[in-house]
Amino acid sequence: MTATASADLAAPRTRLALFLLFAPALIWLLGLIVLPHVDLAALSLRARVAPRTYEFSFANYRTFIDEPLYWHTFVRTAAMSIIATACTLLIAFPTAWYIVKIARGQAKSMLLVLCLIPFWVSETVRTLGWMILLRESGVVPHFLVALGITAQPVELLYHDATILVGLVYTSLLFMIVPLANALESLDDALIEAAYDLGGNAWSILRQIVIPHAAPGIAAGSIVVFMLTLGNYLTPTLLGGKNSLWFTEQIYAQFITRFNWEQGAAFGFLLLMLSTAIVWLGLAVSGQRFGDVMRRA
């Protein structure tokens, strides 16, 4: 990259200053992002044929296809992430609407801050809360018995629905903020005009609100999907042994079995899925990556 200092005084001029500005960015991006991922790709494309001897091979990817457990887990993780993203959107949208369009003055800013507070606390703590609430000896089963709804305490952990609740919960903020930003820029007069012209709630939502909020919906959904797909803590703790989340497979190969080649292949598959969905989301909604990330 050849740099030219711009003519105005504000630009750094000396070669040293330019070098000092470029160096950290290049060390970071090349040394911590690009090269490690190239290395990961290389790792995933080799197989051990003898101790300390490796050769180029697609064996690790073939294992993924041949072993139903692996690709089932992969598909399941993707499907659950899509469901979780959709649920998050459905739950967050009315709240974002209420905060932006119905609440006024003090209440409005207070509600927005209230949304932020739980996310200042670690995901570990929030998951601990869900475990105390939902496990067999926990708060919710206790109240279900006390209210006479169930005779015995029921185990509410370790179900798919539990994982979904946990995932939706952790994702809400990342949906609310972009939605609220998008709705904030929607002029109330448009809605009033539509209402005066005889529009009902449904037609206004469909023809005015959703088209206007589309960038926010896209930004929120992309971020939530990506975070959900890559989540490890919530599925393993709330789903237990039944969670079958793909990040667990990566962890198991890398850390437990020390089969880095296989783990690298799994990691690459997850990265490709994540990138594909982000790209698809951008393409479908006609958004640009940079804008979406700044919005989120």
Added chain:
Amino acid sequence: MIHSLPRSLLTRAASGAYVASFFAFLFLPLIVVAVFAFNDANYPAPPWRGFTADWFIGGVGRVGLFADRPLLASLGTSAIVAAWVTVLSVAVGAANAFLLERVRFRGKSLLALAMLAPLVIPGVILGISILAFASRLAQFADDFIGVELEFLRPGLPLVVIGQFSYIVSIATLMIAARLKRFDTTLEEAALNLGASRAGVLRTITLPYLQPALVGAGAIAFLMSFENFNTTLMLVGSDPPLTVMMYGRMREGASPVLNAVSLFLMIASALLALALLQRPDARQD
């Protein structure tokens, strides 16, 4: 419907109830964690057996938070890691911001996009790629130079590097957003009046950037403290708090975890308050 249009009593009630239950959902886990830090039972579960501070200060047969050495050590580890990540992220983030806002060069928009890329790479994958690459470098150094580079093996230096690799993206965004709004005529005026470039940077540009630097630092500290995915892949023998808590939660919880969680909640609430007190420090 919006506030300026007529809404029936039923709609009002329904939307109010929805928002109320939404916030109940949001706060329920936190409230439960806080409440059971004070329950006089060996397991954080109902029924309520009376108030106790045992889980903080200890009691008969009970180790409280303040005597739980491994837990306190992990809290300290998290703080050290977070401090390093904060300093590195703010410094590199500021340099990146100047690069993006002040220097013209070919391929800038590409570089700006590349700087956002770490935010869309799942944390687990950032972790394993850095783990594998560092291990390859260590192997290389060992084979060819005969030096054992300890910091490239799983451990705290790698945790710092792994967390830094994506947190710096956020710091860059925050600092660049503020630098973009800076009126460069202020710098020109100072230069015209005879100030040196370093003097201008110190007395004009950096003070202007300070709210963004502080804000980015706070966010970086918090994100590092809370990070789990990347950390789990890179951690060595001394686990930070999130990894430590995760391990204990799998074994079965003790209310000491509630106690340390309550401590975290109070600490992050104070940090949030401190940041919200300075309205100009808030970034979009």
